[in-house]
Amino acid sequence: MKKCLLLGNGGREAVLAEYISQGFSLYAVLPYENPSIIEYVKKSNGKFLLGDPFNKKIVKNFINSEGIEYCVVSSDNLLQEGLIDLAKSLGLHTFGPTSKGAKIEWSKTYALNIVEQIAPEMIIKNSHVTDEATLKHIIDTYKDDRFVVKPEGLTGGKGVKVGGIHFKGKEEGFTYAKACLKESGNVIIQDKIEGREFTVMCLTDGEHIVTTPITFDYPYRFDGDKGPGTGGMGCLSFENGLLPFLEQEDVDKCSAVMQKVIQYLNQDALEFNGVLYGGFFKCQDGIKFIEFNARFGDPEALNVLNCLETPFSEVLENICQKTLSKENCKFKKEYTFTVYVVSPDYAIRSNREACIFTLNQEKILEKGVKIYFASTKPIEGNMYSSVGTSRLFAIVGEGKSLEEAKEKVYASIQGNLSDNLDYRKDIGKIYLH
Ligand code: GLY
Numbered sequence: 001m002k003k004c005l006l007l008g009n010g011g012r013e014a015v016l017a018e019y020i021s022q023g024f025s026l027y028a029v030l031p032y033e034n035p036s037i038i039e040y041v042k043k044s045n046g047k048f049l050l051g052d053p054f055n056k057k058i059v060k061n062f063i064n065s066e067g068i069e070y071c072v073v074s075s076d077n078l079l080q081e082g083l084i085d086l087a088k089s090l091g092l093h094t095f096g097p098t099s100k101g102a103k104i105e106w107s108k109t110y111a112l113n114i115v116e117q118i119a120p121e122m123i124i125k126n127s128h129v130t131d132e133a134t135l136k137h138i139i140d141t142y143k144d145d146r147f148v149v150k151p152e153g154l155t156g157g158k159g160v161k162v163g164g165i166h167f168k169g170k171e172e173g174f175t176y177a178k179a180c181l182k183e184s185g186n187v188i189i190q191d192k193i194e195g196r197e198f199t200v201m202c203l204t205d206g207e208h209i210v211t212t213p214i215t216f217d218y219p220y221r222f223d224g225d226k227g228p229g230t231g232g233m234g235c236l237s238f239e240n241g242l243l244p245f246l247e248q249e250d251v252d253k254c255s256a257v258m259q260k261v262i263q264y265l266n267q268d269a270l271e272f273n274g275v276l277y278g279g280f281f282k283c284q285d286g287i288k289f290i291e292f293n294a295r296f297g298d299p300e301a302l303n304v305l306n307c308l309e310t311p312f313s314e315v316l317e318n319i320c321q322k323t324l325s326k327e328n329c330k331f332k333k334e335y336t337f338t339v340y341v342v343s344p345d346y347a348i349r350s351n352r353e354a355c356i357f358t359l360n361q362e363k364i365l366e367k368g369v370k371i372y373f374a375s376t377k378p379i380e381g382n383m384y385s386s387v388g389t390s391r392l393f394a395i396v397g398e399g400k401s402l403e404e405a406k407e408k409v410y411a412s413i414q415g416n417l418s419d420n421l422d423y424r425k426d427i428g429k430i431y432l433h
Contacts, residue, residue: 001025003046004070004316005063005087007053007078009034011340011374011394012298015305016072017041018372023313027068029053032387036373053078056086063090070316072096074275074295076154080106093320094273101271102294104261106154108188114264115289119257122280122289126150126190135181138189139174145192149177150291152186160291163192166229195283196245197290199300200254203315205324206266206273211255213241213307213331215300221347223426230347231391233340234427235299236402237307239333245282253287254280261292273319302372302396303336334398337405337428339413340374340391344422355386359393360416367412369397392421402428 004024006017013028014036020026021044028037028048041048047066051058054077062068071087072095073079079102087094097104104111109128116123129135139147145163159180167173180187199217202209218234221227242248258276265272277293277300296304305312309330318324343355359382364371375390386392395412399405406428413423 001044002070003027003066003068004072005029005059005068005092006037007059007071007073007083008075009037009053009375010075010298011372011391012074012296012301013037014040014372014374014394015302015396016074016296018370019305019308019312020044020072020316021046023311023316024070027062027066029059029062032377034373035376035378035384036371053083054081056083059083059086060090063087063092069093070095070320072274072316074301076102076105076293076295079294080154095316095319096274097265097272097294101265104265104272104276104292105294108150108152108291109186111292112188112289114261115257118260118264119289122257122287124190124193124281124288124290126188129177129181129187129189130185132178132181135177135187135189136174139170139177142170145169145173147173148190148192149173149180150188150190151180152184152188160229193281193283193288195281195288196243197279197281198243198246199297200251200258200278200280201296201300201304202255202258202262202276202278203319203324203329204262204273204276205319205322206262206270207322208324209255209259209262209276210324210326210329211241211251211258212304213237213336214243214246214251215297215303216243217297217300218424218427223424228347230342232297232299233342233424235297235303235338236405236428237303237336238402239335239400241331250282250287254278257289258292298374299338299340299394302338302394304331306336306370306396306398307331307334332398334400335402335405336396336398337402337409338394338396339409339423339427340394341413341417341421341423342391343386343389344420346389346391346422350389352389355392355420357384357386357392357421358382358418359384359421363416364395364412367397367408369395369408369412371395 017040021040026046082099151159279290397408
């Protein structure tokens with residue numbers, strides 16, 4: 001079997017590990033023993049190396065000594081740091097953009113400038129600010145806190161703060177914007193708009209694109225969309241690939257823009273393949289652009305890969321051969337539903353002790369769902385420990401209706417997790433219509 005290297009260690013990498021291992025021997029460099037990734041490495045007769053995936057020397061030696069031929073990277077920081085550039089320089093077939101291609105994610109102003117050229121009608125009024133006096137002047141033009149503060153660089157999906165939700169009043173917004181400015185020398189102030197947010201992810205070989213089912217993410221920490229923004233507490237997708245408030249025409253508009261963005265990024269050389277993730281708002285006056293990511297979303301990857309009908313190994317081959325098409329990348333007509341389980345402190349306090357927890361895997365799996373571990377390492381049996389401060393594990397269900405998929409996931413959670421864990425109880429309930 002061909003050998004494929006996966007770098008990274010979250011829930012998104014856990015689902016990638018599962019799907020890569022169905023057609024490749026899976027190799028992994030990861031900083032701790034993520035139980036899902038290790039399971040798929042072993043099942044596919046691959047090998048893992050516990051080490052820092054950012055360390056290019058370690059990764060290079062592993063690739064050379066194991067004779068690895070393919071490499072998949074879908075984590076923002078690893079892409080920015082040029083791990084795909086390294087794999088390409090060693091002659092591997094790669095899935096994921098170079099650092100230059102990933103600039104579409106790690107520079108918000110770069111992304112805005114490109115969309116301004118391609119689809120000016122999708123741009124929300126914004127100012128790119130590089131000094132404090134101008135920042136004060138821009139914020140003073142707002143009557144109240146109806147603006148959004150966007151840091152320029154990577155923030156793991158958690159840096160954007162919306163007036164009236166994440167900060168109250170102009171002063172608090174100004175204080176946060178000043179901190180962003182100090183951090184990177186740049187900050188974006190954007191009008192706050194009313195609309196429904198949705199995600200469009202396109203698989204691409206650098207030339208052709210295939211739009212995956214649209215996903216709806218629940219980024220807020222608590223039920224009722226309360227609390228701070230997170231990487232995502234849950235996510236769903238519908239059997240028709242749309243959402244109740246979206247038409248095919250809306251998605252087609254986004255896909256057309258994303259196709260042009262990919263063309264722009266690859267105008268001189270192949271800098272971008274893999275996944276382009278577009279965050280958009282549907283508003284009364286049309287579709288508005290929020291941001292691009294140069295990778296699968298997390299949890300969005302869990303929904304979309306579980307919806308894939310074509311084996312992922314074939315999709316990966318077609319991406320590497322530049323022969324991707326709708327005919328060789330098909331999706332099942334099913335609903336998918338993901339809930340992330342976290343420590344009660346998640347996104348609230350960052351300096352905390354490890355969360356030791358148990359889950360009854362056998363009982364959970366009996367409900368026909370899947371478990372994907374994220375920032376978790378095993379202790380023994382059904383006992384695990386958190387690693388760092390991120391999400392612990394996700395449970396994913398599929399169904400012929402949203403209710404069926406949702407029921408499976410929540411039924412699997414009931415009574416099968418230790419009491420020191422938390423999750424949102426309202427995924428799929430609100431804000432869809
Ligand atoms: N769920 C949002 C992200 O992956 O950035």
